[in-house]
Amino acid sequence: MKKIIALSLLLFAFLPLKAQVFDPTMAGGGGQFENPVNWEASFEKESDSIYIIKIKAELEGKWHLYSQKEVEMDIAPIPTQFTFNAEEGGYELIGETLEPEVEPVYDEVFEADITYFEEEAEFTQKIKVTNPEDTQVIAEVYYSVCDDKQCLPPETERFTISLGSNKVTQGFTDLTVEEEDQSLAQQLDIKVQGWEGYETEEEESSFLSIFFLGFVGGLIALLTPCVFPMIPLTVSFFTKSAQTRSKGVTNAILYGFFIFLIYLLLSLPFHLLDSVNPELLNNISTNVTLNVIFFVIFIVFAFSFFGYYEITLPSSWGNKLDDKASSIGGIIGIFFMAITLAIVSFSCTGPILGSLLGGSLSSDGGATLLSIGMGGFGLALALPFALFALFPNWLNSLPKSGGWLNSVKVVLGFIELALAFKFLSNADLVDHWGLLKREVFLGIWIVLGIGLTLYLFGLIRFPHDGPKQKISKGRFGLGIISLLFVLYLIPGLTNTSYSNLKLLSGFPPPSFYSLYDKDTSGPMGLESYHDFEEGVAAAKEQGKPIIIDFTGWACVNCRKMEEQVWTDPEVYNLLKNDYILVSLYVDDKEELPEDKQFNYERPDGSIKKIKTIGDKWATFQTLNFKNNSQPFYVLLDSDFNLLNEPTGYTPKASEYINWLESGLQKKGELAKN
Structure with missing residues (x-):
């Protein structure tokens, strides 16, 4: 039993609560071209001019579209920009282009408060004209859109508005594709071979992750002084007070079901909030003020767990419900008994539920994830009452209540302190206070880990600890695990390749939010080509395959891949020694030489002007791989044979290693043939 306690505490302490709803692995040949925004233009007359x-x-x-407001960040979203031909068109702009008034919200991609629009956004621009009959307004909008896993390369949309004829034309209607344009476009088409046999992988949901974490939280709640002693008492009450054993078992199972149902029902109000305003839950979880409030609340909970004071709901609530349960009896009475347990155990379950709440609502699933997590929590609490009623002899194997229950609370107190600083870190990242840089955050966790280790070894004590006794094997083992965790954290304080701490990815501040100056001139110091032709030449000369890295300066997931996956020693060595890395930035605004600029006709018949380096590589990606999202990785040999299925954001280094190694194996097979 004590081994189970140690394992449960370890899982809850070291697994992040924030579950990702999907694994954004993108395949190429299946056609993953995204076009999630539809533009329209119109005009109305306010007066004669x-x-x-x-x-x-x-x-x-x-998908969301970013505001026109510039964001002062090293890695920032591309703002929406409008340009008008006022000077050539013979009209005047009155003021600036107006956009909808919305509050900035926390963007998980860029990890900052950013203004963006979802579902729809209407921009307006007033103009003053002299002769409306002859006025033709040409409006261009330069934009990029993102969702919570990827960003698309920037695009330009053009509208030609003829005021006199009341006509609006969309697209670059003045552009034509000449033979020279077609020739330049054909140079981008490398005729990739070997698409056969590759199928698009379906996205996988990880609802199971949050259910599992909720279940583990429920198991931990069972091992607290508020709940654990209730198990044998409640089961004995049902089995002994019932007229028959089957009736007692039925009542105990019903009691467990009501416990599960109550915790599930607690999540229903969040569904109502979510239906009123889908962004509300995300705003709650990422608001700076609320994160600071959560920080303070978790500090208060932690010191309650340490035994300095007790936090409970009003005792009158529990007493009234207990009286109702006794007087009513039957199924309704059992339901009130379950509510009574939820209330009297709040001082132990509240902090755990708070962690679950914060983790669920900051994830993409919102209220749905919360319900799944609460269901897991309630199920873990309910199962013992049903199982021990079915198998009453198991009660004899339960450890007796004692000092170990208080030790569980103290351990939870240290965990609550660690989670508290996660909330403070969220606020710090959003408002750029610079208080909890990555190394400072990890330093605090190291201090807490040392404190937990000293407590488990009996070197420090808290108010409710009993007389000092010999340390049990279970407690000593958990102390060793805590010490090992501290040792694992220490390299995170350094500016070395060992500082990434991949097991905690997403919990500490990002690696670029650091006390150390970071060199951002290239991905992790790897040699990289930024021109495809140069990369191919190097691949032919060295006899190595090519990895095309479709990336962007404003692509946060690209940085996460570089900092968290590419720094894995095995990944790094494969990229450095076995591949030619070609990093193509699809949002690079540097203009191409005039003789390299051209007009490109898309498959849908619209025409795009290829003017910048980013335009070129974005078109190169969509033309050859039918995909326009980043990050996106492709393995080719120097003859443009596809070595395996292209992939996107792959946060697990082991999967990325397998992907790279399969490309090398295919390269060897092609070389033999």
């Missing part, structure tokens, strides 16, 4: 130009964007799903 004043017109209002309206440009509206409609967005699909969770």
Whole structure:
């Protein structure tokens, strides 16, 4: 039993609560081209000389369009930009282009408060014209859209608005594709071979992760002084007070079911909030003020667990419900008994539920994830009452209540302190206070880990600890695990390749939020080509395969891959020694030489002007791999044979290693043939 206690505490302490709803692995040949925004333009007449130009964007799903406001960050989203031909068109702009008034929200991609629009956004620009009949307004919008896993390369949309004829034309209608343009476009088409046999992988949901974490939280709650002593008492009450054994078992199972149902029902209000405003739950979980409040609350909970004071709901609530349960009896009475347990155990279950709440609502699943987590929590609490009623002899194997229950609370207190600083870190990242840089955060966790280790070894004590006794094997083992965790954290304080701490990825501040100056001139010091032709030449000369890294300066998941996956020693060695790395930035605004600029006709018939380096590589990606998201990785040999299925964001280094090694194996097979 004590081994189970140690394992449960370890899992809850070291597994992050924030579950990702999907694993964004993107395949190439299946056609993953995204076009999630639809633009429309119109105008209305305000007076004889004043017109209002309206440009509206409609967005699909969770895609969002960024505001025109610049964000002062090293890695920032691309703001929406509008340009008008006022000078050539013979009209004047009145003021700036207006956009909807929305509050900034925390963007998980860029880890900062950013203003963006979801579902739809309408921009307006007032103009003053002299002769409306002859006025033609050309409006261009430069934009990029992102969702919570990827960003698309920037695009330009053009509208030609003829005020006199009341006509709006969309697209670059003045552009034509000449033979020279076609020739330049054909140079980008490398005729990739070997798509056969590759199928698009389906995204996997990880609802099971949050259910598992909720279940582990429920198991921990069982081992607290508020709940554990209730198990034998409650089961004995049902089995002995019932007229028959089967009736007692039925009542105990019903009691467990009601416990599960109560915790599930506690999540229903969040579904109502979510239906009123889908962004509300995310705003709650990422608001700076609320994160600081959560920090303070968790500190209060932690010192309660340490035994300095007791936090409980009003005792009158529990007494009234207990009286109702006794007087009513039957199924309704059992239901009130379950509610009574939830209330009297709040001082132990509340902090655990708070952790579950914070982790669930900051994830993509929102209230749905919360319900799944609460269901797991309630199920773990309910199972013992049903199982021990079915198998009453198991009660004899339960350890007796004693000092170990208080030790569980103290351990939970240290965990609550660690989680408290996670909330403070969220606020620090959003408002750029610079208080909890990555190394400072990890330093605090190291101090807490040392404190937990000293407590488990009996070197420090708290108010409710009993007389000092010999340390049990279970407690000593958990102390060793805590010490090993501290040793694991220590390299995170250094500016070395060992500082990434991949097991905690997503919990400490990101690696670029650091006390150390970071060299961002290239991905992790690897030799990289930024021109595809140069990379191919190097591959032919050295006899190595090519890895094309479609990336972006404003792509956060690209940085996460570089900092958290590419720094894995095995991944790093494969990229450095066995591949030619070609990093193509699809959002690079540097203009191409004039003789390299051209007009490209898309498959849908629209025409795009290829003017910048980013335009070129974004077109190169969509033309050859039918994909326009980043990060996106492709393995080729120097003859442009596909070595395996292209992939996207792959946070597990082991999966990325297998992917790289399969490419090398395919390269060897092709070389033999």
